[in-house]
Structures are given as C-alpha cells and as structure tokens.
Amino acid sequence: xxxxxxxxxxxxxxxxxxxxxxxxxxxxxxxxxxxxxxxxxxxxxxxxxxxxxxxxxxxxxxxxxxxxxxxxxxxxxxxxxxxxxxxxxxxxxxxxxxxxxxxxxxxxxxxxxxxxxxxxxxxxxxxxxxxxxxxxxxxxxxxxxxxxxxxxxxxxxxxxxxxxxxxxxxxxxxxxxxxxxxxxxxxxxxxxxxxxxxxxxxxxxxxxxxxxxxxxxxxxxxxxxxxxxxxxxxxxxxxxxxxxxxxxxxxxxxxxxxxxxxxxxxxxxxxxxxxxxxxxxxxxxxxxxxxxxxxxxxxxxxxxxxxxxxxxxxxxxxxxx
Amino acid sequence: xxxxxxxxxxxxxxxxxxxxxxxxxxxxxxxxxxxxxxxxxxxxxxxxxx
Numbered sequence: 001x002x003x004x005x006x007x008x009x010x011x012x013x014x015x016x017x018x019x020x021x022x023x024x025x026x027x028x029x030x031x032x033x034x035x036x037x038x039x040x041x042x043x044x045x046x047x048x049x050x051x052x053x054x055x056x057x058x059x060x061x062x063x064x065x066x067x068x069x070x071x072x073x074x075x076x077x078x079x080x081x082x083x084x085x086x087x088x089x090x091x092x093x094x095x096x097x098x099x100x101x102x103x104x105x106x107x108x109x110x111x112x113x114x115x116x117x118x119x120x121x122x123x124x125x126x127x128x129x130x131x132x133x134x135x136x137x138x139x140x141x142x143x144x145x146x147x148x149x150x151x152x153x154x155x156x157x158x159x160x161x162x163x164x165x166x167x168x169x170x171x172x173x174x175x176x177x178x179x180x181x182x183x184x185x186x187x188x189x190x191x192x193x194x195x196x197x198x199x200x201x202x203x204x205x206x207x208x209x210x211x212x213x214x215x216x217x218x219x220x221x222x223x224x225x226x227x228x229x230x231x232x233x234x235x236x237x238x239x240x241x242x243x244x245x246x247x248x249x250x251x252x253x254x255x256x257x258x259x260x261x262x263x264x265x266x267x268x269x270x271x272x273x274x275x276x277x278x279x280x281x282x283x284x285x286x287x288x289x290x291x292x293x294x295x296x297x298x299x300x301x302x303x304x305x306x307x308x309x310x311x312x313x314x315x316x317x318x319x320x321x
Numbered sequence: 322x323x324x325x326x327x328x329x330x331x332x333x334x335x336x337x338x339x340x341x342x343x344x345x346x347x348x349x350x351x352x353x354x355x356x357x358x359x360x361x362x363x364x365x366x367x368x369x370x371x
Contacts, residue, residue, distance in 0.1 A: 020330035024342045057360045120350070124355060124357045 001258030022101035029095050030078055030106055031071030031113075036297075039070040039166045043194075044183055045299040046170025049248055050304045052223060054174045058125055062173035065121035068113050069133045073140040073162070075110030077105050080145050084211045090204065115139075117230050129172040136165040150212065153219040160184075167299075184242050192295055193238045195229045195268060198286035202226070203270070203281055226272045229287070235259030235270035240298055249302055256301045 043066045047059055054062075078085065078096050086097035098207055101109075114137050117152035122130030144159030164186045171182035185302040198216055201208060205217040216225045264314045267290050270283040328336065359366055 021328070021335045022339075023335050024338055027339070027342075055360050057356055061357055073361070120354075124354065 010202045012283035022095055022105065026095040027109060030075040030109060031068075031075075032074030032099060033071075034087040035074060035163075036067050036070045040067045041165070041296070042185075042189065042299055043170035045303045046167030046182060047173055049185075050182070051318065053173050056177065059173065061124040061259045062129060062170065065117045065125065065130075066133060066169050068117035069121070069137050070166070072110050072113035072117060073175040075106050075138050076137075076141045077112055077145045079106035080141070081149070082106075084150075085263065086211060087211045088204075088207045089160045090207065110141075114299055125173045126176050128149060128176050128178070129169050129259035132165055132172055132178075135285070136162055136169065137164070137285035151214070151215040153214050155214070156197045156246075157194050160190050160197075163193060170176060181246055181248050184239075184248065188236070188239055188242070189295065191232055191239055192291065195232045195236065195264075196295075197269065198229050202284040203288075218288065223275065226275065230268050230272045233265055235263050240264075240294075242297075245300060250305045253298075253301045253305055257298060260297050263288065264294050279284050 020267060040063055043063055047054065047062060061277040072231060078094055081091075081110060082094075082096040082103055085091035085094050091097070096103055096106050096189070114134075118130050118134045118137070121133050140159070140162035142211065144155065144162055148155040148159050167185035167315040168182045169238070171185070196316060201215040201217050202222055207221070209218050220228075238261070241257040244251075244257060245247035251258070264287075267287040271280075271287050274280045
C-alpha cells in the first residue's frame with residue numbers, strides 16, 4: 001500500500017476516534033443496504049424454489065436473519081477497510097472514513113449483529129441455515145476482507161463465494177440441507193461475480209491502485225482483465241441455463257436464460273474488443289450495469305415461475321431435463 | 322479522575338434516537354422469538370403440565 005493511503009487512513013481513524021455520535025442512519029449505512037437487498041432477494045429465491053413447505057413466520061425469520069447477517073458482514077468490512085475506503089471516491093462517504101462512526105463502534109456493531117443473526121437463525125429456523133450464514137459472514141470478513149482483498153488479484157474470484165451463499169441459506173431454511181439445486185444457484189452467482197466486479201475495476205483501476213487494492217486490471221493489466229471477463233462470461237451463459245435442466249426452472253426461465261446469457265456474451269465481447277478511449281469505458285460500464293440486471297432477471301423469473309406454478313409457465317420436455 | 326466528555330445538543334439528540342432504535346429492535350426481537358415459539362409449538366402451546 002502507498003504511503004499516501006496510510007497517511008489518509010490515519011487521519012480518518014483520528015477523526016473516527018473522537019466520535020461516538022453516529023445517527024441511526026449512519027449505522028444503517030454500515031450495513032450496506034443495497035448489497036443487503038440483493039442478498040435478501042437471492043435468499044428469498046432459494047427459499048421459494050426449495051422443495052417442501054415453510055411457515056411464513058419462519059420464512060420471514062430466515063430472511064431477517066440473513067439480512068442482518070449480511071449487514072454484519074458489511075459493518076465488519078467497513079471497520080477493517082476504513083483506510084481503503086477513505087482514499088476511494090466510491091467509498092469515501094461511508095460512515096467510518098467520514099468520522100461519523102468510530103472503527104471500534106463499527107467493530108462492536110458488526111460483531112453483535114453477526115453473533116445475534118447466526119444464533120437467532122439456529123434457534124428460530126435450523127442449524128444448517130445458521131451454519132451457512134456463519135460461514136458466509138466468516139468468509140466475507142476473514143477470507144475476503146482480511147486475507148485476500150489486499151493480497152491477490154483473485155480476491156473477488158474466491159471472495160465471491162460469500163455473495164453466492166444466500167440462495168443456499170434460503171434453500172437450507174426450508175429443506176434443512178444442501179443439494180445439487182442449491183449448489184447450482186450458488187455457482188451462478190459465484191461465476192457471475194468476477195465479470196461483474198472486473199467490469200467496474202476496469203474503469204476504477206486508478207482508485208484501486210491509489211488504495212493499494214490489487215484488482216486484476218492493476219496487476220495483470222486491462223487486456224488480461226478483458227480476456228478473463230470474456231472467459232467467465234462464456235462459462236456463465238450456459239451455467240445460467242442449468243436450472244432449467246435440473247427441474248428448477250421452466251420453459252420461461254430457459255428462454256430468459258438463453259437470451260439474457262447471449263446479451264451478456266455480446267457485452268463481454270464488446271469489452272474484449274473495445275480497448276481504448278471512451279468506447280472502452282462505455283463498454284465496461286454497460287457490462288457492469290447489465291450484469292446486475294442479468295442476475296436479478298434470472299432469479300426473478302425463477303421466483304415468478306415457482307410462485308405462479310411451474311405448470312402455468314410450462315417446463316422443458318422430459319428428454320431435455 | 323478521567324475527563325468528562327461533554328456532548329453537544331446534536332450528539333445528545335443522536336444518542337437518544339439511537340437508544341430508542343435499540344429499544345425497538347430488542348422489543349421486535351422478543352416479539353419475533355415469541356411468535357416463532359408459538360408457530361413451532363402449534364396446537365401444543367396450551368399443552369403443559371399443571
């Protein structure tokens with residue numbers, strides 16, 4: 001890490017050490033509400049598509065615990081990464097670098113939420129879901145934030161597992177176990193994560209560089225990153241179709257996954273071929289924005305199919321499943 | 322003796338709001354555990370030895 005980032009981080013912590021007056025809104029911001037909403041959504045899909053039944057109150061408790069667990073991960077990440085956040089425009093306005101919440105407060109808040117959400121999940125839902133939630137939080141905090149993020153350009157490849165667990169948590173809340181179907185949902189998010197974050201990193205490599213975070217564009221260069229984005233996109237497109245072949249998604253899902261996957265590949269190809277100037281920057285932004293829509297779309301169609309009944313929307317012929 | 326920290330009016334207001342939010346969260350959690358217990362026990366909720 002550069003000297004500049006260390007200096008700024010120290011001044012950030014000095015300010016934070018004096019405060020103790022964060023508002024309720026500042027503490028909510030510590031929980032990364034936008035990330036939390038995506039986590040809750042994918043957990044909800046895992047919960048709805050799982051075979052079996054769950055009482056609505058228990059389902060609500062499972063989603064609430066997942067949301068709070070995700071919030072705990074966010075708070076602990078902001079505690080540990082305050083020095084990095086302070087030097088990046090995208091994150092400089094977070095509560096800890098702004099001195100609205102001290103790092104000790106963020107650590108305490110995150111720890112209480114992490115333990116509370118995991119124990120509550122175990123007591124109210126089941127201990128398999130609780131274990132998966134604990135693994136998710138631990139993976140995000142210890143493996144991604146503390147270990148990988150500042151050390152390797154593969155940080156978001158391996159760390160992406162943390163963001164991929166929520167559908168498995170939802171599935172486990174209903175079934176009390178892990179199965180091929182929930183692993184497929186996990187894999188879709190896991191393979192989706194690198195092209196999503198590297199598309200962002202291509203346009204933010206300067207900021208990551210200043211903060212000393214070894215994102216792929218900074219360590220291997222933008223061209224190698226574009227190649228990797230394309231490789232992961234080629235794996236993701238057919239993988240996105242997999243739920244239709246294991247009985248999780250119906251005909252509408254299959255058509256959506258084919259079309260959405262094809263568009264993902266087109267946008268990844270544009271990122272790969274447009275390497276300079278405004279065109280290159282736009283191609284990366286388009287892929288980044290579309291990648292969010294892609295994941296939401298796949299999971300939303302799965303959700304709608306299962307809520308409305310697979311029979312209504314049709315399913316793949318038996319020979320194809 | 323340690324120095325006494327004097328909170329500003331704004332800090333006092335924020336602390337009060339935080340305390341109220343924590344109280345609501347703890348209350349909601351207690352209600353949640355109660356409701357989940359009732360749901361889990363189902364009809365057996367009234368089935369207890371006297």
